[in-house]
Amino acid sequence: MSIELRNVSKRFGQIAAVDSVSFGVGEGELVALLGPSGGGKTTVLRMIAGLEQPTDGDILIRGKRVNDVSVQQRNIGFVFQGYALFKTMSVFDNIAFGLKIKKWPAAERTARVEELLALLELQGLAKRFPHQLSGGQRQRVAIARALAPKPSVLLLDEPFGAVDARIRQELRDWLVHLHGELSVTTVFVTHDQEEAMEVSNRIVIFGRGRLEQIGAPREVYEQPSNEFVARFIGVLNVLELRVENGAARLHELSFPTHGVAEGSALRIGFRPYAVQISRDLAEYRYRATLQHVYFLGVLLRLELVTPSGLTIRTRITKDDFVRLGLAEGDSLSFNIREYRVLSRDGDALPPEVAAVHQAPSSYADGI
Amino acid sequence: MASKRTHILPGFGLTLGYTLVYLGFIVLIPLGALFLRAARMSPAEFWKIAISPRALASYEVTFGSAFIAALINAAMGTLLAWVIVRYRFPGRRLLDALIDFPFALPTAVAGLTLANLFAAKGWLGRWLVPLGIEVAYAPAGIVVALIFIGLPFVVRSLQPVLEDIEGEVEEAAATLGAGRFRTFFTVILPALAPSILTGFSLAFARAIGEYGSVIFIAPKESEIASQLIWYRLEEYDYAGAVAIAVVMLVISFVLLISINGIERWASRFQR
Secondary structure, three states, X not given: OOEEEEEEEEEEOOEEEEXXXXXXXXXXXXXXXXXXXXXXXXXXXXXXXXXXXXXXXXXXXXXXXXXXXXXXXXXXXXXXXXXOOOOOOOHHHHHHHHHHHOOOOHHHHHHHHHHHHHHOOOOOOOOOOHHHOOHHHHHHHHHHHHHXXXXXXXXXXXXXXXXXXXXXXXXXXXXXXXXHHHOOEEEEEEOOHHHHHHHOXXXXXXEOOEEEEEEOHXXXXXXXXXXXXXXXXXXXXXXXXXXXXXXXXXXXXXXXXXOOOOOOEEEEEEOHHHEEXXXXXXXXXXXXXXXXXXXOOOEXXXXXXXXXXXXXXXXXXXXXXXXXXXXXXXXXXXXXXXXXXEEEOOOOOOHHHHHHXXXXXXXXXXX | OOOOOOOOOXXXXXXXXXXXXXXXXXXXXXXXXXHHHHHOOOHHHHHHHHOOHHHHHHHHHHHHHHHHHHXXXXXXXXXXXXXXXXXXXXXXXXXXXXXXXXHHOOHHXXXXXXXXXXXXXXXXXXXXHHHOOOOOOOHHHXXXXXXXXXXXXXXXXXXXXXXXXXXXXXXXXXXXXXXXXXXXXXXXXXXXXXXXXXXXXXXXHHHHHOOOOHHHHOXXXXXXXXXXXXXXXXXXXXXXXXXXXXXXXXXXXXXXXXXXXXXXXXXXXXX
């Protein structure tokens, strides 16, 4: 294990920002800490770096307990959200800063800085000052500066938050390639589930200071451990059903009762891709009208409205859309192929799940 | 088609013209008159007055004391600004307001107060004089007076810059292994340097021009140039007064231009 947290908590006064979190990051892994803002992920990252002290629990780096090791001695590389470049120093001096402190001889220092300039494609910018660089270049200088002293772990706080969408994609690719080449243990914080899925080997999901789930992107997507994770990762349609006459119903939709008593509520969630549609009205059990088509690129988002006025959202590839010959206003039939029971009546929703209902629309409504 | 830069607010020509005329009346015409008056003297005459031993001594006292006072103000002003910006403590607002006090106080009052304070029987003087530290009616007194009147400049130039420094930058230095001293001297101080220099040059300029407080505390045997000019005028020696005035003007101008150059060099990272 390169990094290990054992029952780590951080309290600010009465509020537990991080509540008894335990997880490990293997040598050379690329791990994302994902969660809504206020979820505690940045606090965890800062505790690994030594910028915050845990209230309880142990933090180990390469098997050694580092709780009492100062940030200067931890040998970590940290990339700040706002870059935090030294504005009075040139790009070269920024990257060489850590090497000077570690007393590298001048020749080796220059060689190392040049190696990093080449690796991050910053050649020719060595003499520039930070304010003369673009956002993406500044970010790369910040990464180069953090990597220069060969840290045992690289930590990045919202590394792609402050740049525009196109550069963000470029930087994600950078991080993946860089990690492939250097295979330095990397942990980054993000609130963007797509970014976490795309870049990392494993995702650690936080909600309200607690660790909700750890797993490979595919695992957390396909087998979310709770509703919080299910709603946070990817898009989830949620239906509130009521059990009447031996089935859980909402408008014309009906599902098995899953052991829930008559008159009680049942909550299910399903992914947009789990909706099957056909122009043949007899093929699936429910009818609907295709109300809207949203073009997203390779995927299209369809909004179906049932005769009783229930709206169902689904996604379909462009190819399927063309093959089916769909157009707005068409009548079609559909079925929900797979879904997940989120809660049975009486199950109180954990508070962090309730909070997600008010999460910024970009988290779950993006599709 | 010729491209013309457009501004939201019109009237560049008018405002520039007005500014130049105004500057002309307030600054250039009086200074020009001074040079014209000086031009009535022959160069040899002028030179003789300008480098007379008494004049030379007064330049030394003026610029020497002003320089030392500005240096002390630069160091202490940086510390004061740091404390006011970085820490929250009771009385912070009061301290902040007190900084401006030397701006508002008539300098004669300041000179009188300081002279009394450091006199052999004054509150501070009664402890310092027996130790051999003479401030009132000694060269050190001039420096103390100039420190007093120059105090606000460095603090006020530095405050906004200090407030702008992000905590992340210090954390970044720490993650790279830098201790506190190193972080301060290699990361923070260079970022502050242009503002410290601005404050220094303002305090220096103010101290060169100071008269009111100095005359109360200066010893008889070392006089500042302004005092010498005053004595010359009292003797109806206008030529003597003008010659010294012109020398002061030229030296001040050259000094400020050089400080400005250093300031530009120190802030090269911003361009």
